[in-house]
Amino acid sequence: MKRRANGLGTAYKLTGNRARPWVARFPAGRDEFGRRKWITLGYYATKSEAEKALAVNLVQPVSEKHRITFKSLHDEWSEIHYKRVSRQAKYVYTGCYKLLEPLHSRVFCDLRTADFQRIIDGLSKSRSYKETVKVFMGLLYKYAMENDICHKNYAQFIKIEKAERKEIEIFTDAEIKKLFDNDTLLGADMTLMLIYSGFRIQEFLNLTVFSVDLENGVITGGLKTDSGKGRIVPIHPKTMKYWKRYVDDASDRLFAVDGKPLTQGRFRDKIYYPLLERLHIPKKTPHKCRDTFATLLARKGADTLAIQQLMGHTNYAFTANVYTAKDKDYLAQNLNRI
Known part of the structure; x- marks a missing residue:
């Protein structure tokens, strides 16, 4: 020596x-x-x-903990960090930790990007989940560096493959016709209302009788972004009878069960997915109704500005400074193209 x-x-x-x-x-x-x-x-x-x-x-x-194992470091970190995060976040991070089980007994500071990359590349998980694992590793490294256990974050160099661009899945014309032909089935009318209004599912379920103006044929609602909130969506003639029925039957929230507002979970599991199964329509998330709405508008040649405004997209906030086409007639002309 x-x-x-x-x-x-x-x-x-x-x-x-x-x-x-x-x-x-x-x-x-x-x-x-x-x-x-x-x-x-x-x-x-x-x-x-x-x-x-x-x-x-x-x-x-470095500190005397420089030779701490991955498992011991995680245990220290989680004891502190899990007190400040939601139960859902804790569940996600616990899942990430389990996926990295081959590294648990290794000395944390001996690990390199290649060690993480091999595990990431071998995961049969979505790109977003792999990104979550990378974020999880970054949190562990942040804790390690704050405590002088190491001085470099090797997880930052992990490479996640680019997601393949997939064609947006929507309701076909034949499937929409099937919904109209069976509009007495539970949920068929609501699904059509979603397809012809473009509301996000939570925006839709939050609507009240005061959101719907049957006389002028418009709905006012929306969430999420400044351009999405309080937007005006004309009622499509094909769905007017459904909106009228719900307004006539409701006292506050349009969609309720036993006097309680209908939740996203109940709508999906008890109404929407059983409906698709019964009609032999391939399973699609409720958000596909919104994708269908946007696709139909574009396919029928609706103005880009009208589509932005009807969808409540964030980028409408800029165009609204130049154009002020928020009258219902303009929107209805574009909506009624579908």
Whole structure:
């Protein structure tokens, strides 16, 4: 073992055939018996790498927890972090941790981007979920760096493949006809109202009798963005009878069950999906009604500005500064193209 100046640490080579045989360690005081204590910085392929690590440690010294395992680091982090996040976030991060099980026993500071990349590439998960795993790793690294356990976030270099652009799935003309032909079935009228209004599902379920102006044939509602809130959507003639029926039967919320507002979960699981199954329509999320609305408008040549306004898209906020076409006749002319 080559001696170095006191306090600078030492680099020495292990015996045997190893990928990273060089060890870098530095002194950390003495134990209760007066013996010198050492902290191992890590294992390196070459002597120069080990000596460089020692030099960096002089400027940015690591803590005695430098050799903590992935599992132990996660346990420390989760005990603190999980007190500040929602139950859903805790559930998601726990799932990410389980997927990284092959790394649990490894020393955290010995891990490199390639270790994470191999696991990410082997996951049969969506691109967004893989991004979530990357975010989860970033949180662990943030905690590790805040506590001088390491000084570099190798998770930031993880590469996630680009998502394939998929054709938007919508209701076909034949499926829409099937809904009209069976509009007495539970949920068929609501599905058609969604398709011909473009409301997001929660916007739709939040509507009240005061949102619908049958005399002028318009609905006022919307959420999410400044341009989406309080937007005006004309009632399509094909769905007018459905809107009238719900207004006549409601006292406040248009869509209620046993006097209680209909929730997204109940609508999907008890009404919408059973309806599609009964009519042998391939399963689509309720949001596909909104996609169908936008597609039909574009297909029938509606003005881009009208589509933006009817959909309540954020980019309408800019065009509204130039154009002021928010009258119902203009929107109705475009809506009635479908």
